[in-house]
Amino acid sequence: MYDKVKIKIWVDALRSGDYKQGHEALCYEDQDGNTNYCCLGVYMKVVEGLEDKEMFEVKGSAVGPLPVYSDLRVKLGTNLVDRLCLMNDSYLERFNFNGIADYIEKELL
Numbered sequence: 001m002y003d004k005v006k007i008k009i010w011v012d013a014l015r016s017g018d019y020k021q022g023h024e025a026l027c028y029e030d031q032d033g034n035t036n037y038c039c040l041g042v043y044m045k046v047v048e049g050l051e052d053k054e055m056f057e058v059k060g061s062a063v064g065p066l067p068v069y070s071d072l073r074v075k076l077g078t079n080l081v082d083r084l085c086l087m088n089d090s091y092l093e094r095f096n097f098n099g100i101a102d103y104i105e106k107e108l109l
Contacts (some may be wrong), residue, residue, distance in 0.1 A: 002076075006047045007108045013046040014039060014101040021097050023089045026068060027055035038088045038099045040072055040081065048075075080107070 013019065022028055022036025030036055034051055037045070039101060044050040048071075055068060058104050087095040087103065095103070 002108050004109055007104065010043050010047050011101045011104055011109070013042050014097040014104075018046075019097070021088070025056075027052050029056070039084050040088070040096060042097075043076075044068060044072070054068070 001107065008034035019037045019042050020034055022030070022038055022041075025036075025037060025038060027037050041055050044055055045052070050068070069081075076084075086106075087093075087100050
């Protein structure tokens with residue numbers, strides 16, 4: 001069972017406008033020096049308290065915080081993590097943070 005308080009904190013953070021959406025990495029710095037997050041990176045920051053440096057990875061690479069992904073799969077479930085990755089990163093049907101927050105609310109709250 002999911003901790004609904006934590007899920008609500010995550011959903012609120014996704015909708016807050018405080019996090020710039022990025023793709024194919026939990027957290028990375030773009031060429032303009034802005035920090036970008038995938039929806040799961042926002043979860044790790046606001047719910048699990050990870051610092052950006054603990055999540056930073058090279059965009060689109062297989063090199064990254066693999067223990068963080070393993071932890072996500074344990075806490076949220078592999079199917080949910082895979083679905084959220086697709087929603088955040090797919091070129092065919094990419095969702096913004098508001099759309100992802102709607103999905104999370106529907107599925108988890």
